Amino acid sequence: MSAVLLIAIPILAAFISIIVKKWSPYMLLFVSFGLVILLGYLPFEIITIGGFSAPYGISLVVDNYSYTALYVVNVLFFLVAIINVCNYKKLGTILLVSLAGLNGLMLTGDLFNLFVFLEISGISAYIITTTNKKPLATFNYLVAGTVGSILYLLGLIILYNMFGTLNMQDMAVRIAASGATDIEVALPFLLMFIGIGVEAKLLPFNSWVKGILGHSNKLTGPMIAGVYAAASLFVFGRLLTEVFVISDTFMLIISVILAFSILAGEAMAYSSTKVREILLFSSIAQAGIAVLIFVSGFTGYAVLFISLNGFSKVVLFLIINHATEVVGSDEVIDLKGLFVNNKLVGASFTAxxxxxxxxxxxxxxxxxxxxxxxxxxxxxxxxxxxxxxSSVVEGVYFVKLLTKLWYKEDNLPQVKFELPLVYLVVVISLLLVVFGLYFEPLHEQALVLVNHVKGVIL
Amino acid sequence: MLLYAAIILMMLGLYGILTQRNIIKIIISLNILEIGLNIFIISIGFVNGGVAPIFTGQNNLGSIGFVDPLPQALVLTAIVIGVGTTALGLALAKKIYAKYGTFEIDDMKGAE
Amino acid sequence: MLIDIIEIVVSVLLIVLAFLAINSKMLIKSVIFLSSLSMLSVISFIIMQAPDVAVTEAVIGSGLVTSLFVFTLLAVRKVEEKI
Incomplete structure (x- = not known):
């Protein structure tokens, strides 16, 4: 079992599903489930493609970090796919391509290859968001994402010109050996930061989020806010631990951006009256917190934070978007008393x-x-x-939201949840409770990842 | 010289994306940004007096300097990706026109 | 040197055409300017010794992208005529 298969199988399945259109949903389920199983047999290694050794050829890295990230992304992707596969049969091919792109993002150890996978997953994300039926919002997302990845490529090329390599580990070694000051590396790093910041929803670069997630459906909400957010934050972690490690003046600039992102996100969520907007603004704040932890150097906890956040966002968006599709509005007032008749779903939402x-x-x-x-x-x-x-503000608006949703009154919204969705939601929330009581495995995983920093201190 | 032209092209592309309110114009600005970036990448790899990085009978002796072939390979990929993005953007533009009846973002009613 | 003069001319033309493509009033004119900008970038690639990139850009950037733009504008015009 080689890690190349994680990228090759979905791409191959996508090609076959173009020829035989009817199979595409089943193929999607089969492939994404198969990848989750295959992940268990993945050895830790560095694979060089085409027999060229690391700085010259493209390398795929399977280590503790990317293994955890792969597991989280693949499991989340499978869960989102299994819920939506009946409603969006046409999207099977695109979802397979995006699975390949996401796996590539997690695996790659090469900066330019990262750009290619960023574009593959980005383009499939734009196509997935067209199911919102809001073409203008999708167009804004496309422009923002494309400009972001162009800026990433620009920063990458400046780095290539300075240090003559594209491999991440080699880049870290060469930056350290050349004795470049942080001012010299500042511009390319900031350009790359912006490029991935667009996908990761950091504050100055996320004007697209409201249009996409504010009108999201059962597929796009969990997919963009859960799977893609987790993937892009994992990429951030890869760059911030393998290639660059931030300190001093740089740290000040980045942390001001991040603090602004967190506080503004929470403030917007507090003032919002729509459930989906509350969730999306809170996920902006969460992305800021995750990058903040990476910047401070605690990789293990950041990985756990991102994983838990991804699972939680999938649950929340699934429940709320299903209710919104039935009721036809996502104002808090219209959804008042949603959980009175659906106690099981309500309990897992609350958990x-x-x-x-x-x-x-x-x-x-x-x-x-x-x-x-x-x-x-x-x-x-x-x-x-x-x-x-941020936790305090979050607590205030989430408790306000919960009391509204549990409020008992005469005309309750008539929302029925399907059985698979209920099962999924209950299982994830039960797991959250179980790991809350018995957190030894999480703790061990965090300790393994804590010493992961290999990069250069800027 | 072409290096500076490429930088100015990128700036013009960004200016277009930020100021234009027409969908097609925004896609055109994106294309200008991409062309500028491509010229920039190629000019990074250019060596003064170098020849094209192709092995032939005359120049495989090692006495002649090649230009850097790696940025050229990167640009080939970037061009193809750029076309994909442009095509998707134009498809979306057509959808937007079918929905709102105009390409001007300011004239669209009911759009946020 | 002739090549230096060509380089300067191409650079200036690139900038002028980019400005025209962004600021002209008619969409079809913008598309034509973009196409010629792409063609000029082919010349700049050849100056910088990248023949394979030049061929790709001439076929894809100048040909395919322009035809995509033109087809989009034509399809939109058909919709207009129906209304």
Whole structure:
């Protein structure tokens, strides 16, 4: 079992599904389930494509970090696919291509190859979002994403001109050996930061998010806010731990951007009256927090944070988007009392939200505690303050939302949830509770990943 | 000289994306940005007095300097990806026209 | 040197054409300017010793993209005539 198959199988299946259109949904399910199974047999290695050794050829890296990331992305993708495969049969081919792109993003150890996979997954994301029936919003997403990836390529080329390599590890070694000051590396790094920041929904670059996720359906909401967000944040982590490690003046600039992103996201979510907008603004803030943890150097906790966040966002968006499709509006007032008749779904929604907030008994608590204690012990008091403040604001609006959704009154919205969706949602939220009580495996995984930093200190 | 022209082209493309309010014009600006980037990448790999990086009977002796072939390979990929994005953007533009009856973003009613 | 003069001319033309493509009033004119800009970039690729890129850009960038733009504008015009 070689890691190349993770990219090759979905692409091949996508080609076959063009020829035999009827098979595409089944093929999607089969392939995405098969990849989750195959991941168990993946050895840790560095694969060189075409027999050229690392700095000259393209290399795919399977280590602890990319293995965790692959598992999270593939499982999330399979869950989203299995819920939606009956409703969007035409999208089978595109979803297969996007699966290949996402796996490539996680695996690749080459900066230009990263750009290619960024574009593949990006273009399939644009096509997936056309199911929202809002072409203008999709167009805005396309322009933002394309400009972002062009800026990424520009930064990449400047780095190539300076150091003469495209391989991530080789780049890190050469930057360290050349003794370049952080001012020289600042411009290409910032360009690449913007390029991936567009996909990861960081604040100045995310004007597209409201149009896409504010009108999302059962497919696009979990896909963009869950799977794609997790994938792009994992890429961020790869760059920030393997190639660049930020410090000093640079740290100040980046952390101001991130703090602004977090606080503005929470403030917008607080003032919003639509459920989907509350969720999307809170996911902007969460993306900011994840990058902030990566920047501070606690890779393990950041990975856990992103994974939990991805699973939680899939659950929340699935429930809310299903209810919105039935009711026809996503105002909080229209959805008042949604969970009175659907107690099981409501309970798992509540559990997921509480885990997202980081209350004890849920998995999110352990992760947030770990992050805060690590930050405090490293003598930093600004980041914990930002994270705590954001948690407080988050708590206020989520509790407000929950009380509205559980409120009992006469004319309740008539929403029926299908059985697969209920099963999925209940299982994920139960897992969140189980891992909240029994967090040893998470802790071990975090400790394995904590010492992952190999890059250069800018 | 072409290096500076490429940088100015990229700036013009960004200016177009930011100021134009017409869907087709925005896609055209994206294309200009891409062409500028392609020329920039090629000019990064250009060596003064170098020849095209193709092995032939005359120049495989190692005495002649080649220009850097790697940026050229990158540009080939970037061109193809750019065409894919442009085609998708134009398809969306057609959809937008069918829905709102205009290409001007300001004239579209009911769009946020 | 002749090649230097050609380089300067091509650079200036590239910028002028880009400006025209962005700022002209008619969409079809913009598309034509974009096409000629793409053609000029082919010349610049040849100056910089990248013949394979030049061929690809001439076929795809100048030919295919222009025809895509023109077909989109034509399809839109058909919709207009029906209304």
């Amino acid at each position: 997921t939200v509480l885990s997202l907030l980081g209350l004890p008994l849920f998995a999110g608590f352990f992760v947030k505690m770990g992050i805060l204690s690590q930050l405090f012990s490293s003598g930093d008091y600004v980041f914990p303050a930002i994270i705590l403040l």
